[in-house]
Amino acid sequence: MEVYKVLEIKKSVYENNDREAELLRQELKKEQTFLLNLMSSPGSGKTTTLLRTIEALKDEMRIAILEADIDSDVDAHTVAKTGTKVIQLHTGGMCHLDAGMTRQGLDGIGSEDADLVVLENVGNLVCPAEFDTGASKNAMILSVPEGDDKPLKYPLMFSIVDVLLINKIDVLEHFDFDLDVLRAQVNKINPNLIVIPISAKTGEGIGEWADWLRGAVKNWNQPEPVVESPA
């Protein structure tokens, strides 16, 4: 008769993914590829914003797209028509992407030949916040019809992103959405978060967004600052 014993593991379920993501981030840094993880609820305008972004930046950098959002009005085919490299990731109905799936996508598209890769994550504000994809920066889109109280409902997502795009500002007057209220709430959760109001439909604010992205890509490719010791 064998005797059961209790063996302590004490390991976070996210630990493997976190390690994998960190490794991927270092590799991307070495090959000078900037990976943006773009997240939002379904229909906030990820794909439409992507098309605008491609339009604004395609003459200055090589762009590739990893498309994981399946239930969308505009999909991989629409992006492909712009002449940008794009692949549809098969997420098998999963509600989030992890670093392993992201790596497969990057290998599939040949990320070493791209300066900017955008991952259009699955439309969901819950679990993508818990899974580091290995991205250089994380962006989120909140669209006006979703309401200015979303940060209260999804604090984790708002706390992990670097930049927040407020999309569909062309319909602002038809909704009870207060940009100042939103900024105040966001500031409480994540004081460093950059907020950029845009309309992917009219193009308003896309210039500012493209500037931010341009700066982020440039920073990513800077060599690590050398700390000079005082003489």
Place this chain on the structure above:
Amino acid sequence: MHELGIVYEVIKIVDEFALANNLTKVDKIILEIGQLSQTIPHFVEACYPAAVSDTPYQETKLEIIVLPARGECQACHEIFNVVDHRKICPNCQAEDFSLISGREFNIKEVVAY
């Protein structure tokens, strides 16, 4: 579904652990899930049988320990359960706190031989 993917990850980690420690049979897996984790214990239990069916863990039991969401009041440093007290310090009624625990999702231990 989110929880199913998570349970596969749990099994993967346990499997690696079993291999490294020469375990022949895992009787029980014990998880710790924070009260504020995005993963819901009830759903984990619900999809667990599907995740382990036709694997060496088919007979392995699952136990979940819920870890409380504890916050420390930034004003008076009282430590309180932020869910029970709706994010308001029961001592001084301040609304600013820092979270001490509650977001975990750990594999605590396994019972095995």
